[in-house]
Each structure stands twice: as structure tokens, then as C-alpha cells.
Amino acid sequence: MSALPQATDAWPAADLESVPACPVCAEARRVVWREGVVDAAFRAAPGRWTLWRCMGCDAAYLDPRPTAASIGRAYSRYYTHAGEPAKNFLVPGDRPDLWFKRAMHLSHYARAYAHHQRGVWPLIGRLIDASAWRRARAGQFIRHLPGPQSEADELLDVGCGDGGFLRVARALGYRARGIEFDPQSAQTAQRQGFDVFIGGVDTAPLPQVSLAQITLSHVIEHLHDPIAVLRRLHAALRPGGRIWLQTPNIDSRGAERFGVAWRGLEAPRHLVMFNAASLSSALTRAGFAAAQLLPPQLDAAFYIEQSTAMAEGRDPYQNDRARRRAARREGKALDRAALTDPAHAESITLIAFKR
Ligand SMILES: [Zn+2]
Incomplete structure (x- = not known):
């Protein structure tokens, strides 16, 4: 492992851009939400970051932030890219x-x-x-996917990784395609016969008015201009088509408890972050009909285990059985609470339809 970035290291000033207004709703009034956030999860990106909370739509956003041209460096030690697609019981x-x-x-x-x-x-x-x-x-x-209406129904998974969910969608009767900016993961998906565009969703060629389903799992928070992307995806859907999104929830119990050490922050890779209300208003702004909050991913154990390690200055990917067991117990209690109160779950899952 190369030397970890030090707190004194900074993201080069020439590769930073300022974000004077909310990237979701353009409101300029804001308050500091989290200060001095470092990349404690992957230790790939130098810098100390500030997240602002928009007083218009309640989204949180990084200012300043890495430019689109330089952000790739923050992914140098991101998730490992297994050569084999994960098996799925479905x-x-x-x-x-x-x-x-x-x-x-x-x-x-x-x-x-x-x-x-x-x-x-x-x-x-x-x-x-x-x-x-x-x-x-x-x-x-199944990302709450309804059964396809015909064999022609097509699903697009934005940020499809190695095709794990494309395989599930195909098994459920969808024609499935993806977009993925990590070439290694994308090629694993392509080897399984999927049409996968390698690159960003902002530049990907998209079909027009034809898709039945679009899914984005932990993608929207990585985008410089989420509204522009949501508008493009809206245009790609057919009337009645559905978008499904999941993203870390800035109103979660973990976000409140762990502060700057909350695993969901992941600066500087997460550029714009949401709660249920702000993601819902972003979808409306992009042209979707009223969004709906779904029962949560029961993932609190992951957030607790990783956030605890980060708060204590440990590597969150260093396995520790006793700590993992403790996080599981605690996570189960948080997840039970989230079942009846999904607006405070660690991540939020929403769907919205095109009229
Ligand atoms: Zn806003």
C-alpha cells in the first residue's frame, strides 16, 4: 500500500471548482453542515472537505469540490474489481x-x-x-422491479458495476443494459452478454422514449450535475416508465451520530447528497411525477461498523470479528426502527414515474 494521504495534503487548487449555489435547486443560501471531512474510507483522496446544507431544498453539497476532469483520482483505491460476477440465488x-x-x-x-x-x-x-x-x-x-409487460421491456442500470443486478433483471425477463465508468467492471458485465457503455452517464448515448426501467444504486451522489443527468434519464424513459434510486441518507441516525466520520459522506467522491424530501424534489425538478419512498435497504450494520472504525482512525476494511458482531446487533435494532421510519434509514430508496 502506498503512503496514506496526510491531513496536510490538499487536492491541487487548480483541480478544484467552487460551487456557490446548490447544484440541485440553484439556491445560494446555505449553512455549513459538516466541516473537515477526510477520505477515511479509502484514503485515496487528499484534502479536507466542507459539506453545505442548502436552505432551499435541504440537499447537502461539497464546496469546493474536485473538477470533473480531476475526480478520477479520488477513485484510485475504490472497490476491488473481482474478475468473476457475484453469484445470485435468483x-x-x-x-x-x-x-x-x-x-x-x-x-x-x-x-x-x-x-x-x-x-x-x-x-x-x-x-x-x-x-x-x-x-x-x-x-x-429485485429493486422493487415489477414483472415486465412484454419481452421487449428494457432496463438500464446506471453504474452497473460487474453486472450483478443486470443478471437479476435478465433472469426476471428484462432486456438489460448498463453504463459503467470503471472499464474492468464493465468488461466483466460485457463478457456476460450485456450491452454496457463504458463511461459517464452524462456522455452515454441513451435511447429516446423507450426504456421501461432505470435503476441507480449509489450513483446519484457521485454526479457533478445530478439534475442534468436525471433529465436525460427522464427523456430515455417511455411514458409510464420508472426510475429507482438508492443513496445514502443525510437524515439517517448514523449521519447524526457519527458526524464527519459517517461512512455515507465519502468526501470527495460524494458531491451532492440527499434526504427523502430533497431527492424527491430533485426528481420533480427533472420532470418526474411524485416520488415515493420505499422500505429501506437493511444496511445499518455496514454503516455502524465502518463509521465506528473511521471515528477511531482505523481502516474500515480491516476485519474484526468481535466488532462486526457488535455492529450487527446494533444494526439490527436500527434497521427495525428504519422499517417503520424509512426517512431516517441509513440509505433511502425512492421510485418515480414518467407521466
Ligand atoms: Zn437546493
Whole structure:
């Protein structure tokens, strides 16, 4: 491992840009929300960063921030790029050992999401139906995707990585394509037969008025101009088409408790951050009909474990079993609270439709 960036190191001034007004709503009035944020998660980017809270739409944004031309350097030590796509129990043939879990989920999806897979057992989905916890998990596995209306229905996953969700969407009957700026991950997806554009969503060629579904999992917070991208995606959807987004929640309990050490901040890679209200208003601004907040990803254990390590100056990716067990216990309690109060979950999941 190369030397970690020091607090005294700075992002070169020539590669910074100022953001005098909110990138979402253009409001200039704001208050400091978090100061002195460092890249404690990946230690890839030097600098101490300030997040401002917009007094117009309540979004949070970095000012100053790395320019679009220089931001790539902040990703030098980002997630590892495995050469093999992750196996998924919903993909036929992937995990034959999990046949019962698959049958149970397909049965639930048939009833709750209008999926029409062959050979589904009607009753065992009730095991999921009966529990809010299991329903939330099952919904997140398929990004709350309804069954396709025809074989022509197409899904675009923006930031598709190695194609993990494209494989699920294909197994559920969608034609699936992706956009991914990391070439290694994108090539793994391409090898599985997916059409994946390598590059940013701002420059990707998009179909017009034809897509049935678009998903963005932990992508919107990385964009310099989220509204411009949402408008482009809106134009790519057909009327009645749906966008699904998940992003860290600046109104989460972890964000409040851990302050600058909250794992969700991830400066300077997260440029604009949201709560349910501000993401909803961003979607409206981009042309979507009223957005809807969905049951949360039950991911509090991850945020607690990593944020605790960062607050103590440890590497959050250094495994520690005892600490992980403690984080799991605590995370479970937070996740239970989030089930009834998704606006304060660690991440928020929203959908919105094109009229
Ligand atoms: Zn704003």
C-alpha cells in the first residue's frame, strides 16, 4: 500500500471548482453542515472537505469540490474489481443449493410484484409476505422491479458495476443494459452478454422514449450535475416508465451520530447528497411525477461498523470479528426502527414515474 494521504495534503487548487449555489435547486443560501471531512474510507483522496446544507431544498453539497476532469483520482483505491460476477440465488443455475430460497422469493414476487415466472409455487411466498423484515429484503433484492409487460421491456442500470443486478433483471425477463465508468467492471458485465457503455452517464448515448426501467444504486451522489443527468434519464424513459434510486441518507441516525466520520459522506467522491424530501424534489425538478419512498435497504450494520472504525482512525476494511458482531446487533435494532421510519434509514430508496 502506498503512503496514506496526510491531513496536510490538499487536492491541487487548480483541480478544484467552487460551487456557490446548490447544484440541485440553484439556491445560494446555505449553512455549513459538516466541516473537515477526510477520505477515511479509502484514503485515496487528499484534502479536507466542507459539506453545505442548502436552505432551499435541504440537499447537502461539497464546496469546493474536485473538477470533473480531476475526480478520477479520488477513485484510485475504490472497490476491488473481482474478475468473476457475484453469484445470485435468483439467477437460475447460480446457486442450486438455494433452490428453496429462490422458490420462496419467486412466489412472493408473483403475488407482490406481478411477476409471471413458470412453475411458481403459489403458497410458499407467504413466508415472506408475513414479515415486514423479509418483505423489505425481498423487495430490495429485485429493486422493487415489477414483472415486465412484454419481452421487449428494457432496463438500464446506471453504474452497473460487474453486472450483478443486470443478471437479476435478465433472469426476471428484462432486456438489460448498463453504463459503467470503471472499464474492468464493465468488461466483466460485457463478457456476460450485456450491452454496457463504458463511461459517464452524462456522455452515454441513451435511447429516446423507450426504456421501461432505470435503476441507480449509489450513483446519484457521485454526479457533478445530478439534475442534468436525471433529465436525460427522464427523456430515455417511455411514458409510464420508472426510475429507482438508492443513496445514502443525510437524515439517517448514523449521519447524526457519527458526524464527519459517517461512512455515507465519502468526501470527495460524494458531491451532492440527499434526504427523502430533497431527492424527491430533485426528481420533480427533472420532470418526474411524485416520488415515493420505499422500505429501506437493511444496511445499518455496514454503516455502524465502518463509521465506528473511521471515528477511531482505523481502516474500515480491516476485519474484526468481535466488532462486526457488535455492529450487527446494533444494526439490527436500527434497521427495525428504519422499517417503520424509512426517512431516517441509513440509505433511502425512492421510485418515480414518467407521466
Ligand atoms: Zn437546493
